[in-house]
Amino acid sequence: MKILIAEDELIMLKTIEYRLKKDGHTIMMTEDGREAIAKIDEFQPDLIITDIMMPFASGLEIIEAVTKRAGKKIPVIVLSAMGQENVVLEAFQLGAADYITKPFSPNELSVRVKRYAPPVVSGQPV
Amino acid sequence: MAKSTLFISLQFHYFGILGLILTFLVIMAILFTCIGIFVIYYKRAEFHKKNWKLSVSGIISECVFEEWNASSLSGFPAHLRSLFNKKHFRDFLINELVHTKKSLAGSSTDNLKNLYCGLQLQKDSYNKLQSKKWHIKAKGVEELGMMEQKQYCNEIIALANDENELVRNEAQCAVVSLYGFEGLSFFLKDITYPISCLQQIQLLYKLGGLQPSDWHPLQGWLQSANDSVVEFAVKLAALYNNYEVYDEVVTCLKNSSLQVKLTIIEYLKKAPREDAAEEIKQYYHYESKTFRISAIRALQYIGDEKHIPFIQYQLHDVDNDIRLQAAKSLLYLRPAVNSAAGYVQSDDAPQLEEMFPGITKEYAA
Numbered sequence: 190m191k192i193l194i195a196e197d198e199l200i201m202l203k204t205i206e207y208r209l210k211k212d213g214h215t216i217m218m219t220e221d222g223r224e225a226i227a228k229i230d231e232f233q234p235d236l237i238i239t240d241i242m243m244p245f246a247s248g249l250e251i252i253e254a255v256t257k258r259a260g261k262k263i264p265v266i267v268l269s270a271m272g273q274e275n276v277v278l279e280a281f282q283l284g285a286a287d288y289i290t291k292p293f294s295p296n297e298l299s300v301r302v303k304r305y306a307p308p309v310v311s312g313q314p315v
Numbered sequence: 316m317a318k319s320t321l322f323i324s325l326q327f328h329y330f331g332i333l334g335l336i337l338t339f340l341v342i343m344a345i346l347f348t349c350i351g352i353f354v355i356y357y358k359r360a361e362f363h364k365k366n367w368k369l370s371v372s373g374i375i376s377e378c379v380f381e382e383w384n385a386s387s388l389s390g391f392p393a394h395l396r397s398l399f400n401k402k403h404f405r406d407f408l409i410n411e412l413v414h415t416k417k418s419l420a421g422s423s424t425d426n427l428k429n430l431y432c433g434l435q436l437q438k439d440s441y442n443k444l445q446s447k448k449w450h451i452k453a454k455g456v457e458e459l460g461m462m463e464q465k466q467y468c469n470e471i472i473a474l475a476n477d478e479n480e481l482v483r484n485e486a487q488c489a490v491v492s493l494y495g496f497e498g499l500s501f502f503l504k505d506i507t508y509p510i511s512c513l514q515q516i517q518l519l520y521k522l523g524g525l526q527p528s529d530w531h532p533l534q535g536w537l538q539s540a541n542d543s544v545v546e547f548a549v550k551l552a553a554l555y556n557n558y559e560v561y562d563e564v565v566t567c568l569k570n571s572s573l574q575v576k577l578t579i580i581e582y583l584k585k586a587p588r589e590d591a592a593e594e595i596k597q598y599y600h601y602e603s604k605t606f607r608i609s610a611i612r613a614l615q616y617i618g619d620e621k622h623i624p625f626i627q628y629q630l631h632d633v634d635n636d637i638r639l640q641a642a643k644s645l646l647y648l649r650p651a652v653n654s655a656a657g658y659v660q661s662d663d664a665p666q667l668e669e670m671f672p673g674i675t676k677e678y679a680a
Contacts, residue, residue, distance in 0.1 A: 199368055200415050203376035211380070270418070294421030295379065 190306050191215045193234035195225035195251060196268070197243045205238065205268075208295040209302060222246025226254045234263060236305045238298075241269040241276065249283055256284035264305045268293060360403075367407055370395055375415055378430045379423045399434070409436050413461045431462045444470055449479040456482065460489025468493060468501075475502035484514045491518055496527040503536050509543040518547070519554060530557060537563045542572035549575065553582040561586060565594050576606055580613050592617045596625060604634055611640045615647035623648060630670070642667045642674055 192209055196202040197220050206216045217232045219225045223245035229237070237255060241248040252265050264286035269276070272290035280288055287301060370392065391399075398404040409431070416427050431437065440462070443455025456474055459467050471493075474486035487510070490498040499518075510518070536548035537560065545567055552560050568579055576598075583591040595610045595617075602610070611629060614622050626648070629641035646667065668675050 198414075198418070199372045200375050200411060201418055203372050204379050204415070204419070207376045207380060291418045292420040293418070295419065295423050296421060 190235045190302075191217070191232065192302065193217045193219070193225060193228055193232055193237045195219050195222060195237065195239040195243060195248065197221065197240060201240075204295060205298065208299055212299055212302070214302070220244075222248065222251055225251050229255065229258065229263070233261070235307060236302060237263055237265045238268055238302075239265060241267060241271050241280075249280060252280060252283040252285050266298075266301065266305075268298070363403075364407060367395075367398070367404060368411070371408060371411055375411060375427070375430070378426050379415070379419065381426070402439070405434075405436060405439050408434070409439060409458055412436070413458055416461055428462055437462065437464050437467075440464070441467055441470070444474070449477075449482050452477075452479070453482045453485045456485040456489050460485070460492050463493060465493055472501045476506045476508060478508070480508070480511070483508060484511075484517065487514065488517055488521060491521045495525045496522060497529075499536075500532045503532070503544055503547070504539070506541060506544065509541065510547055511543075515543070515547050515550060519550060522551075522554075527555070530559065533557065533560055534563055537567055542570060542575055545570060546572070546575045546578045549578045549582050553578075553585055556585070558586055558588070561588060568594065568598050573603060573605060576602070577609050580606075580609050584613050584616050586617075592619075592622055596622070604637065607637055608640045611637065611644050615644040618644070618648060620648070630666070639671060642671050646675065 192214050194202060194205055194209075194216060196205065196218075199220070202218050202220065206218055209216055217228060217234065219228055220243075222239075222243040225237075225239065225243075226246055229251075237251065239248040239251050248267055248269065252267070255263050255265055265284065266287040266289065267280045267285050268289045268291065270291040277288050286305070289298060289301065374391065374395075412427055412431050416424050419427070437459065440455045440458035441464075443451045443458070444467070446452050446455070452474065456471055459471060468490070471486050471489050474482055475490060477483045477486065483506075487502060490501050492498075494501065499522075533548055533552060536544050536551075539545050539548070549564055549567065551557070552564060564579055564582055568576055570576060580595060583595060592614055595613055599607060599610050607629075611626060614626060618626070623645065626641050626645050630638055630645075632638050632641070
């Protein structure tokens with residue numbers, strides 16, 4: 190599965206990348222929101238994992254951009270330290286598929302990501 | 316003579332102004348030079364930090380999932396190994412490890428802790444406790460607490476009653492992080508400084524979800540000479556729905572601190588006891604306006620029909636705020652009802668409507 194990760198903390202970014210690469214996913218990383226939005230069309234990810242607080246464009250703007258986009262619907266998992274109810278609700282209202290608050294377990298993230306893997310038929314992804 | 320005197324004084328005047336301008340320019344030059352040196356130093360430090368971050372981020376992210384043989388440093392690139400003797404780099408590394416640990420949960424954090432100990436970074440954190448500067452001390456406490464260094468527990472507990480509030484707060488939070496509910500016993504009985512409202516919220520947040528195995532210390536805390544400890548103990552009892560200490564909590568209504576009394580009212584509002592309302596009423600007439608308003612408000616939740624005459628009596632109080640709260644509580648206990656037949660007023664409604672126009676509709680059921 191192709192996954193786009195948008196996270197401005199380098200160590201978190203690399204930690205998530207390391208874990209998901211071990212699961213065999215193809216990863217594209219970016220440290221700012223504007224670049225993430227630009228990469229959606231270029232990279233055509235199957236899943237996006239994004240933080241909320243990022244430079245230039247927030248995670249909520251990324252969700253909005255994905256929702257308004259024509260074509261394949263891309264699920265977005267929000268991974269953020271902001272666990273306030275209003276932020277979570279807004280993310281879901283904009284169209285987020287899942288919301289994980291920090292501190293989080295990378296192993297738990299890996300399991301959650303697997304839910305969004307495209308179905309496999311005869312050994313090939315659909 | 317007069318002309319030469321004037322000329323000399325003009326010259327002095329001229330040189331005086333020139334001197335002032337020169338002095339000003341010299342001072343500005345020194346100031347800008349200092350700013351320039353500071354900016355260069357700052358930029359250089361930021362540049363190093365950025366490079367260090369790029370170098371260590373890969374190591375830390377791998378370490379989260381795999382154990383590193385940190386004690387030998389052999390797993391580290393050569394250019395990083397040489398930096399381990401520099402205090403700035405070690406502090407930077409500690410910051411990154413602590414920050415990463417804060418963002419992660421589960422078994423992945425154990426490897427971070429092992430990396431921290433393997434590199435002997437706990438010694439750097441411990442040395443910060445000896446600093447005379449409060450912010451360095453607090454940083455050291457935070458680091459040792461986050462990295463679960465229980466071997467320094469005694470030193471951290473000693474700082475839970477430090478004269479500096481932020482050092483105290485960090486130490487108290489660290490002890491609770493290390494030992495949970497039992498950690499409160501290590502410092503609550505001894506602290507002489509007040510625990511601020513915000514710190515109490517912090518401690519309750521850190522305790523969230525933990526179940527205490529022993530409630531015995533709570534009774535001691537309720538009798539503390541430190542009013543903020545009493546207040547915190549009542550909040551704990553309310554949070555955990557502990558009504559075994561109901562009698563001890565009610566006794567604390569005699570405490571001189573208004574904040575303690577208001578906290579007790581909140582506890583009594585939740586208490587499944589029929590005499591809770593009576594306990595509040597007992598103290599009503601001796602207390603301040605704030606207590607009375609809070610008490611009348613509490614009666615709307617724990618009072619019943621038999622408290623209505625008492626509340627009605629408060630409608631004659633000289634204070635308008637007390638009268639208003641009494642009106643609200645009365646309408647809560649005996650609301651006017653909007654029914655299909657029309658708006659049915661309670662017996663109190665006309666009087667209350669006269670006192671506070673619009674109130675009956677606002678509080679209609």
